[in-house]
Amino acid sequence: MKPTPVRVPLYRLAHGRTGDKGNRSNISVIAFDPRAWELLLAQVTEERVAELFAARRPSRVTRYLLPKLQAMNFVLDDILDGGVNGSLNLDAHGKTLSCLLLSLPVTVDAALAQELELTP
Numbered sequence: 001m002k003p004t005p006v007r008v009p010l011y012r013l014a015h016g017r018t019g020d021k022g023n024r025s026n027i028s029v030i031a032f033d034p035r036a037w038e039l040l041l042a043q044v045t046e047e048r049v050a051e052l053f054a055a056r057r058p059s060r061v062t063r064y065l066l067p068k069l070q071a072m073n074f075v076l077d078d079i080l081d082g083g084v085n086g087s088l089n090l091d092a093h094g095k096t097l098s099c100l101l102l103s104l105p106v107t108v109d110a111a112l113a114q115e116l117e118l119t120p
Helices: 034-045 046-052 095-102 108-113
Strands: 006-009 013-023 024-031 060-064 071-076 104-109
Touching: 006 108, 013 095, 024 034, 024 095, 034 046, 034 104, 034 108, 046 060, 046 071, 104 108
Parallel strands: none
Antiparallel strands: 006 104, 013 024, 024 071, 060 071
16 A cells, blocks of 8 residues: 655745745745655645645746855735835735745655654
């Protein structure tokens, strides 16, 4: 019997950094362990991030890869209600957006999950 893959939130595999400029947000995802990099490449895509942020209606989601750092940076355009200075919705900025991205569910092969100590 083949072991069952494990579904975990992205924050179990990576951490994030955020920034904003005008109406654009940058959210970086950095793998804790290089062994998770290929999994992140395959599952943390522009399409999935756009779907996750659909309620914020980004006009574009672009992923930039930094493979030597096992990191990626997402740029989400037109997502900040006009930007920090033009919005009364300050909760839509910075850390709250990285928390949403880090909640993205990812599926980890059972063997890798065991190697990364993701299983109880």
